[in-house]
Amino acid sequence: MSIEVVDVRPHERHYGVYIVKFEDGTERIATVNLTPGKRVYGERLIKWGGLEYREWNPYRSKLAAAILNGLKFVPIAEGTQILYLGAASGTTPSHMSDIVGERGLIYSVEFSPRVFREFMEKLVDQGRRNVIPILGDARFPYQYAHYVKGVDVVYIDVAQPAQAKILADNADYFLKPGGHVMLVIKAMSIDVTAPATETFKQEINTLKERGFDILETVHLEPYDTAHAMVIAKKKS
Amino acid sequence: MAKIYVATDVLGFFALDEAGNVVDKELYEKKPDMVAARLMELEKSNYVPEIVKLIERIKPRAEKVVLEDPELARKLVAAVKGVEIVGESPSHILVEFRRNFPKYLGALGLTWDEYQKFLFEVSDLVTRLKLRQAVERRDLFIAQAISTLDDVDKILNLIASRIREWYGLHFPELEELIRDNKEYVTIVYHIGHRSRIAEDALKKILPEMPEERAKRIVESAKKSIGAEMSDWDLEQLKIYADIYLNLDAYREKLATYIDEAMKEVAPNVRELVGPLLGARLIKLAGGLTRMAFLPASTIQVLGAEKALFRALRTGGKPPKHGVIFQYPEIFRSPRWQRGKIARALAAKLAIAAKADAFTGNFIAPRLKEELLKRIQEVKTLYAKPPPKAPTQPAAKTPPPPPPPKKGGEKRPPPRRERGRR
Numbered sequence: 001m002s003i004e005v006v007d008v009r010p011h012e013r014h015y016g017v018y019i020v021k022f023e024d025g026t027e028r029i030a031t032v033n034l035t036p037g038k039r040v041y042g043e044r045l046i047k048w049g050g051l052e053y054r055e056w057n058p059y060r061s062k063l064a065a066a067i068l069n070g071l072k073f074v075p076i077a078e079g080t081q082i083l084y085l086g087a088a089s090g091t092t093p094s095h096m097s098d099i100v101g102e103r104g105l106i107y108s109v110e111f112s113p114r115v116f117r118e119f120m121e122k123l124v125d126q127g128r129r130n131v132i133p134i135l136g137d138a139r140f141p142y143q144y145a146h147y148v149k150g151v152d153v154v155y156i157d158v159a160q161p162a163q164a165k166i167l168a169d170n171a172d173y174f175l176k177p178g179g180h181v182m183l184v185i186k187a188m189s190i191d192v193t194a195p196a197t198e199t200f201k202q203e204i205n206t207l208k209e210r211g212f213d214i215l216e217t218v219h220l221e222p223y224d225t226a227h228a229m230v231i232a233k234k235k236s
Numbered sequence: 237m238a239k240i241y242v243a244t245d246v247l248g249f250f251a252l253d254e255a256g257n258v259v260d261k262e263l264y265e266k267k268p269d270m271v272a273a274r275l276m277e278l279e280k281s282n283y284v285p286e287i288v289k290l291i292e293r294i295k296p297r298a299e300k301v302v303l304e305d306p307e308l309a310r311k312l313v314a315a316v317k318g319v320e321i322v323g324e325s326p327s328h329i330l331v332e333f334r335r336n337f338p339k340y341l342g343a344l345g346l347t348w349d350e351y352q353k354f355l356f357e358v359s360d361l362v363t364r365l366k367l368r369q370a371v372e373r374r375d376l377f378i379a380q381a382i383s384t385l386d387d388v389d390k391i392l393n394l395i396a397s398r399i400r401e402w403y404g405l406h407f408p409e410l411e412e413l414i415r416d417n418k419e420y421v422t423i424v425y426h427i428g429h430r431s432r433i434a435e436d437a438l439k440k441i442l443p444e445m446p447e448e449r450a451k452r453i454v455e456s457a458k459k460s461i462g463a464e465m466s467d468w469d470l471e472q473l474k475i476y477a478d479i480y481l482n483l484d485a486y487r488e489k490l491a492t493y494i495d496e497a498m499k500e501v502a503p504n505v506r507e508l509v510g511p512l513l514g515a516r517l518i519k520l521a522g523g524l525t526r527m528a529f530l531p532a533s534t535i536q537v538l539g540a541e542k543a544l545f546r547a548l549r550t551g552g553k554p555p556k557h558g559v560i561f562q563y564p565e566i567f568r569s570p571r572w573q574r575g576k577i578a579r580a581l582a583a584k585l586a587i588a589a590k591a592d593a594f595t596g597n598f599i600a601p602r603l604k605e606e607l608l609k610r611i612q613e614v615k616t617l618y619a620k621p622p623p624k625a626p627t628q629p630a631a632k633t634p635p636p637p638p639p640p641k642k643g644g645e646k647r648p649p650p651r652r653e654r655g656r657r
Contacts, residue, residue: 114370132359135370146246146275149334176335
């Protein structure tokens with residue numbers, strides 16, 4: 001806590017992402033806190049230039065890991081509407097919520113009541129109104145179709161064998177023309193026996209078969225092993 | 237005559253034609269509580285009155301009604317006659333509807349901001365309702381209830397022995413004649429003074445007592461050597477007896493509650509070992525979910541922690557069973573079979589707990605069948621006690637510290653239903 005912040009500057013590529021520089025020369029990424037004074041997962045809060053920033057921990061959030069590993073394009077900006085599958089306790093959704101701001105919306109779907117309770121405590125109760133909590137099963141999009149409208153991005157981070165398929169199914173329901181999908185591949189959740197690279201290939205192929213152009217693939221080492229982030233765009 | 241598509245939304249239902257125009261709608265009253273209740277049903281693929289009303293109304297204009305939830309469509313077929321209702325998932329008309337939703341919203345005189353506010357309100361409410369249902373920690377209630385049951389048993393015994401001693405001053409012979417605490421206390425409460433003990437009075441309060449025994453009681457009441465007791469003296473004893481009987485009635489209710497609750501929370505465990513032992517295991521594990529995460533070997537010795545840790549510390553024999561000793565097939569079997577049966581039972585319990593905690597599937601009949609098969613196997617394969625282990629040849633070095641006397645079996649023999657009998 002005692003380390004002084006010496007500079008905060010916007011990330012050169014990513015909207016809403018900031019780089020915080022500390023006096024010892026280290027740099028961290030952060031987002032502007034939508035609910036000042038409130039923490040979501042024990043992250044550091046940084047005050048600079050009249051704004052409060054929340055440090056974005058790449059070990060906790062795979063999107064942060066992907067950004068630090070050189071992801072070129074994140075299709076999220078102010079006002080973006082996102083369908084987030086596998087919201088869990090809300091670490092990554094909270095930073096997305098910071099980025100999209102009050103005009104954006106994150107439909108956050110989670111299957112497990114246990115972790116979602118934390119989501120409610122940390123995000124909803126602390127005043128984030130741009131997240132729509134949905135306790136539901138991502139494999140059956142029609143069960144939550146009455147909440148979700150057209151979205152610009154479908155983001156998926158679920159520990160399920162058929163990740164790419166679930167993503168494509170949901171995109172069929174909710175993705176606007178020209179929208180993007182973001183897939184966190186958890187190789188170990190799909191097949192622990194196969195080499196991770198094989199699993200990545202297979203999931204990426206599923207996306208291609210379902211009509212997506214793959215824009216980028218980033219591995220998440222060293223923050224997460226056998227994980228990769230894929231950004232793709234629906235062919236129009 | 238054409239296809240009509242029904243879109244679901246937090247505002248209600250919209251009927252769309254094949255060009256995506258809204259031809260009819262049935263909106264909910266804009267009360268979040270009510271809408272939440274409707275959505276809870278829809279998410280279970282159950283229909284709600286509003287969708288039935290809408291389909292009834294558009295029926296004459298449609299030859300086919302299309303919904304995205306195939307299960308809901310199937311259920312509606314039974315509720316609305318005279319029109320074909322099908323599931324199509326996803327339906328391109330409804331996908332377009334969602335993409336262009338703000339356009340439709342305008343026609344309703346709502347802004348997106350207002351809509352988003354309502355959407356948040358409703359989804360927040362529904363999620364909380366669902367969370368409450370999911371996190372109602374019934375298993376912890378059960379754990380408390382079983383502990384209460386044990387307390388109540390202790391108290392009942394305590395009260396009964398006091399009443400026996402107290403009333404024994406007046407009618408000492410009854411102590412030997414009635415073993416069951418409840419019968420004893422019933423007599424004290426309803427009859428009181430020994431001079432009033434008669435066969436028909438006994439018959440009335442304890443209809444199940446054999447006549448011959450009733451006769452003996454009446455006989456010894458006449459010849460009793462106990463001290464005289466006035467009604468004024470008896471009054472206090474009666475109040476205490478009343479407390480006993482009330483508490484006993486409560487014990488029954490509590491046991492029924494545990495049984496019912498176990499049916500809901502852990503039907504598989506209950507089916508395997510009965511509600512009370514099942515509840516006791518959940519209590520010792522610290523909840524159903526925690527029990528589901530335990531390995532069978534731990535479940536096997538739940539309740540025998542002292543013996544287990546002593547065994548680990550001294551390198552002695554680990555206990556064969558903890559509370560699952562109360563399972564009749566274990567305590568009724570010869571000593572050398574108990575460990576094997578306990579191991580088999582614990583293995584099945586581990587599966588049953590996982591099924592209860594995570595799936596809700598009722599798989600107990602299969603588990604039970606497999607278990608009984610294994611028990612039979614143990615009984616036939618190990619019908620005879622194993623031969624005594626040959627005594628160790630005299631050690632040259634001084635003998636190691638004496639091994640612990642025996643493994644587990646820290647639990648007292650199983651409690652019968654209540655009192656003495």
